[in-house]
Amino acid sequence: MRPFLLMFLLIFTMAGFPQEADSGNEDAKMVQKIFEECLVSGDTYHLLEHLCTEIGPRLSGSQGAADAVAWTRQVMSDYGFDRVFLQEVMVPHWERGAAESAVINPSKSGEKTELRMLAIGGSVPTPASGITAEIIEVMSLDDLEGLGEKAIKGKIVFFNRPFDQKVISTGAGYGGAVDQRTRGASAAARYGAAAVVIRSVTSAMDDNPHTGTLIYTEDLPRIPAGALGYQSADKLTERLKADPKTRLTLTINSQWFPDALSHNVVGELKGSERPDEIIAIGGHLDAWDVGEGAHDDGAGCMQAIMVLRTLQKLGIKPRHTLRAVMFMNEENGLRGGKRYADLAVENTEYHVFLLESDAGAFTPRGFGVNASDEVLEKLRSFVQYFDPNTVTHIRKGGGGADIGPLHRATGTPMAGLMVDTQRTFDYHHAETDLFENVNRRELELGTAAMAAFIYLIDKYGLAADGPQSE
Amino acid sequence: MRPFLLMFLLIFTMAGFPQEADSGNEDAKMVQKIFEECLVSGDTYHLLEHLCTEIGPRLSGSQGAADAVAWTRQVMSDYGFDRVFLQEVMVPHWERGAAESAVINPSKSGEKTELRMLAIGGSVPTPASGITAEIIEVMSLDDLEGLGEKAIKGKIVFFNRPFDQKVISTGAGYGGAVDQRTRGASAAARYGAAAVVIRSVTSAMDDNPHTGTLIYTEDLPRIPAGALGYQSADKLTERLKADPKTRLTLTINSQWFPDALSHNVVGELKGSERPDEIIAIGGHLDAWDVGEGAHDDGAGCMQAIMVLRTLQKLGIKPRHTLRAVMFMNEENGLRGGKRYADLAVENTEYHVFLLESDAGAFTPRGFGVNASDEVLEKLRSFVQYFDPNTVTHIRKGGGGADIGPLHRATGTPMAGLMVDTQRTFDYHHAETDLFENVNRRELELGTAAMAAFIYLIDKYGLAADGPQSE
Numbered sequence: 058m059r060p061f062l063l064m065f066l067l068i069f070t071m072a073g074f075p076q077e078a079d080s081g082n083e084d085a086k087m088v089q090k091i092f093e094e095c096l097v098s099g100d101t102y103h104l105l106e107h108l109c110t111e112i113g114p115r116l117s118g119s120q121g122a123a124d125a126v127a128w129t130r131q132v133m134s135d136y137g138f139d140r141v142f143l144q145e146v147m148v149p150h151w152e153r154g155a156a157e158s159a160v161i162n163p164s165k166s167g168e169k170t171e172l173r174m175l176a177i178g179g180s181v182p183t184p185a186s187g188i189t190a191e192i193i194e195v196m197s198l199d200d201l202e203g204l205g206e207k208a209i210k211g212k213i214v215f216f217n218r219p220f221d222q223k224v225i226s227t228g229a230g231y232g233g234a235v236d237q238r239t240r241g242a243s244a245a246a247r248y249g250a251a252a253v254v255i256r257s258v259t260s261a262m263d264d265n266p267h268t269g270t271l272i273y274t275e276d277l278p279r280i281p282a283g284a285l286g287y288q289s290a291d292k293l294t295e296r297l298k299a300d301p302k303t304r305l306t307l308t309i310n311s312q313w314f315p316d317a318l319s320h321n322v323v324g325e326l327k328g329s330e331r332p333d334e335i336i337a338i339g340g341h342l343d344a345w346d347v348g349e350g351a352h353d354d355g356a357g358c359m360q361a362i363m364v365l366r367t368l369q370k371l372g373i374k375p376r377h378t379l380r381a382v383m384f385m386n387e388e389n390g391l392r393g394g395k396r397y398a399d400l401a402v403e404n405t406e407y408h409v410f411l412l413e414s415d416a417g418a419f420t421p422r423g424f425g426v427n428a429s430d431e432v433l434e435k436l437r438s439f440v441q442y443f444d445p446n447t448v449t450h451i452r453k454g455g456g457g458a459d460i461g462p463l464h465r466a467t468g469t470p471m472a473g474l475m476v477d478t479q480r481t482f483d484y485h486h487a488e489t490d491l492f493e494n495v496n497r498r499e500l501e502l503g504t505a506a507m508a509a510f511i512y513l514i515d516k517y518g519l520a521a522d523g524p525q526s527e
Numbered sequence: 528m529r530p531f532l533l534m535f536l537l538i539f540t541m542a543g544f545p546q547e548a549d550s551g552n553e554d555a556k557m558v559q560k561i562f563e564e565c566l567v568s569g570d571t572y573h574l575l576e577h578l579c580t581e582i583g584p585r586l587s588g589s590q591g592a593a594d595a596v597a598w599t600r601q602v603m604s605d606y607g608f609d610r611v612f613l614q615e616v617m618v619p620h621w622e623r624g625a626a627e628s629a630v631i632n633p634s635k636s637g638e639k640t641e642l643r644m645l646a647i648g649g650s651v652p653t654p655a656s657g658i659t660a661e662i663i664e665v666m667s668l669d670d671l672e673g674l675g676e677k678a679i680k681g682k683i684v685f686f687n688r689p690f691d692q693k694v695i696s697t698g699a700g701y702g703g704a705v706d707q708r709t710r711g712a713s714a715a716a717r718y719g720a721a722a723v724v725i726r727s728v729t730s731a732m733d734d735n736p737h738t739g740t741l742i743y744t745e746d747l748p749r750i751p752a753g754a755l756g757y758q759s760a761d762k763l764t765e766r767l768k769a770d771p772k773t774r775l776t777l778t779i780n781s782q783w784f785p786d787a788l789s790h791n792v793v794g795e796l797k798g799s800e801r802p803d804e805i806i807a808i809g810g811h812l813d814a815w816d817v818g819e820g821a822h823d824d825g826a827g828c829m830q831a832i833m834v835l836r837t838l839q840k841l842g843i844k845p846r847h848t849l850r851a852v853m854f855m856n857e858e859n860g861l862r863g864g865k866r867y868a869d870l871a872v873e874n875t876e877y878h879v880f881l882l883e884s885d886a887g888a889f890t891p892r893g894f895g896v897n898a899s900d901e902v903l904e905k906l907r908s909f910v911q912y913f914d915p916n917t918v919t920h921i922r923k924g925g926g927g928a929d930i931g932p933l934h935r936a937t938g939t940p941m942a943g944l945m946v947d948t949q950r951t952f953d954y955h956h957a958e959t960d961l962f963e964n965v966n967r968r969e970l971e972l973g974t975a976a977m978a979a980f981i982y983l984i985d986k987y988g989l990a991a992d993g994p995q996s997e
Contacts, residue, residue, distance in 0.1 A: 093693040223563040444695045449919040479968040498949040
């Protein structure tokens with residue numbers, strides 16, 4: 058082999074498992090086996106393909122959500138899990154209806170510009186003929202206060218603050234802009250606005266609009282709200298610079314229905330030594346009604362199932378009872394997570410650990426943990442078993458939306474899978490959250506990281522004994 | 528904000544720079560500034576867009592390669608680098624010619640199946656009418672020996688060993704299969720084979736064929752060689768199971784030309800304290816003639832330029848002379864890297880450090896370093912300045928093909944940027960190595976990681992003093 062080929066290979070050949078040389082290290086070998094099993098079988102990927110392409114969108118209350126409940130139940134039964142059951146839960150039921158639209162009204166030169174927009178989830182509709190009004194552009198909720206009712210009344214408020222690109226963790230970029238989506242409508246309604254549009258909360262600079270939920274404040278008028286694609290928001294702000302009197306016609310055809318009956322889906326492997334002590338691994342089965350909910354959070358659900366399935370395939374008998382939980386209704390209500398917590402308390406179930414994956418099917422980098430310092434220290438001792446191209450650190454703080462209610466009710470330690478989030482908000486809540494935008498190996502590494510983490514927690518527990526920290 | 532939204536944000540809000548709290552830490556602040564500058568400006572991405580979409584393919588000796596030389600020289604001049612110059616180098620010149628083809632000849636049912644195939648780079652052509660022959664499928668070069676000339680003579684040898692999916696570092700998967708591409712043709716020619724086809728060396732399971740270079744052994748007949756798409760290889764192996772007498776018609780229209788004059792392109796920021804001590808940062812400017820060479824290695828070249836440009840923009844005056852080097856002809860000859868080394872020795876230039884990026888525009892995870900343990904230890908002390916979602920470790924071993932010759936000639940410490948390689952070999956040497964498959968933030972994080980690393984090396988040198996290891 059020529060030197061340059063050899064060198065090329067060296068660049069790519071990473072350190073590998075540090076324990077490979079130590080043949081006595083059973084845990085390191087098992088962790089490696091778990092990773093190999095996931096990478097070779099691709100089973101998480103195959104499950105996700107079915108969920109995304111055969112079932113697809115599955116917002117709470119929809120037929121897709123019901124189909125996803127039935128199918129995941131069947132999958133776990135077919136795998137021969139010890140117990141598979143449903144938990145009934147009433148969920149909000151909102152539908153987008155016919156496609157929405159946002160059109161900039163003719164400029165002096167007669168140009169009429171169609172913008173790309175999605176109604177924000179939960180938005181009330183406009184009249185069928187739409188709402189046409191002048192636009193007032195602001196960069197924050199606080200800006201409204203300075204402007205006051207005189208400037209805002211009857212107008213469409215355009216919240217235009219972008220996602221902050223400069224932070225490395227995209228969650229912070231998202232967190233810094235999302236209040237415009239969640240609270241913008243009511244903030245504008247307080248001053249008599251007719252409707253709101255926002256610049257989509259996304260790291261991408263394409264023109265795909267990103268939906269998500271909004272929260273209407275009680276006792277304020279509920280006004281329609283839409284999210285514009287990034288480039289559409291650029292167009293609108295440019296037009297406003299040229300003509301501050303520019304008008305927008307907004308049409309949203311959404312509808313609210315009565316709460317619907319839905320379900321959490323739970324699959325269980327019974328613990329061999331401590332069957333009454335439960336480790337729950339979850340994702341949320343509902344997904345926005347655009348795209349396929351591939352990253353958010355089909356991936357997390359399929360990973361939860363495959364954590365149990367992988368240990369089962371490798372002949373590992375868990376000491377504790379392991380549960381894969383498909384939570385319903387994370388996106389617009391969190392009813393499934395609350396219901397799971399209520400039932401656990403009601404039935405005096407004892408959960409020892411909670412894990413969720415809801416940041417997308419990207420390469421794992423670590424776990425974020427909400428627990429005592431003692432537990433944190435114990436979990437940090439497990440990092441030594443992971444290839445440095447996967448889990449490198451355990452961070453204090455984190456968890457998951459769906460496992461939060463039980464954590465808060467009982468103090469059960471919880472963790473969230475941390476992934477490389479650079480692409481998360483390119484797809485999040487958009488029509489591009491598709492199976493074709495998931496990389497098989499990245500998804501499977503996430504499953505493997507979770508399965509290995511659970512294998513170690515199940516084996517050693519969370520108290521300050523077991524394998525030594527390095 | 529509702530609890531579930533708060534929790535959601537917590538999942539994504541990573542640890543951030545550990546030094547943020549320490550307002551006295553100038554280096555940590557500068558590293559953060561470098562990352563912010565890259566993420567916000569997106570300048571590496573904008574340069575790469577031009578290289579990929581305006582210039583595109585640029586195999587050694589092609590017009591594209593000449594255009595890329597002229598353009599990168601202009602870019603660095605326009606940035607006002609202290610010195611921009613070319614180094615002449617004679618390079619191999621091979622052209623693919625008209626599109627190649629591989630057709631499975633009619634089965635008993637009359638079916639004729641077109642496979643997706645690319646000629647392997649450097650392959651000799653078939654006759655214009657193609658080569659039609661029976662196929663002999665093998666899984667390794669060693670298999671040929673067992674079969675011998677009687678079984679192989681006059682046949683098309685089909686090397687079908689796949690990329691090993693089970694390893695986490697995809698470089699090892701690639702390394703485990705690539706000998707079929709580089710040495711398969713001559714290995715088969717030794718036993719009288721008419722031609723070879725291989726299963727493309729890729730982590731993807733789509734049908735895009737992946738080219739790359741081959742090496743003909745002296746004194747053996749040079750026979751044509753092609754790489755089949757993964758799914759096409761599946762089709763061929765299935766057909767062979769059904770009918771071992773299946774014949775394939777292979778047509779390749781390539782041509783070898785005399786060596787051509789080309790250039791390395793070098794841009795320089797003069798050192799303020801040690802102008803005669805050079806730190807060189809490189810990528811290779813040539814790329815295969817399919818796709819746009821976006822990840823391989825347009826990204827590395829644009830990153831090298833932007834390392835210098837970013838420090839320049841932030842007003843950092845380097846102590847050593849910094850060079851961005853666009854090496855020519857990594858893919859099929861490494862002439863540029865060898866020429867750079869020869870000239871450095873000839874001109875008694877003193878290089879103190881070499882860095883290359885050639886693993887794709889993916890999120891950085893660390894650096895692989897070829898140097899003494901003392902230097903390694905010093906470089907490890909810099910990891911503390913990086914956000915844990917970027918550089919987490921310095922590995923012993925690594926570097927880059929283009930900087931290898933100078934490293935070997937002089938012992939200069941060298942390093943390669945290590946990235947998340949899960950997608951590297953999905954695109955590597957394929958028509959899909961396109962700008963549209965590069966994520967802006969992942970690319971920019973790579974630039975920033977390199978710029979920050981060089982900033983620290985330039986400031987503290989490589990001897991065992993300077994900032995304390997943690």
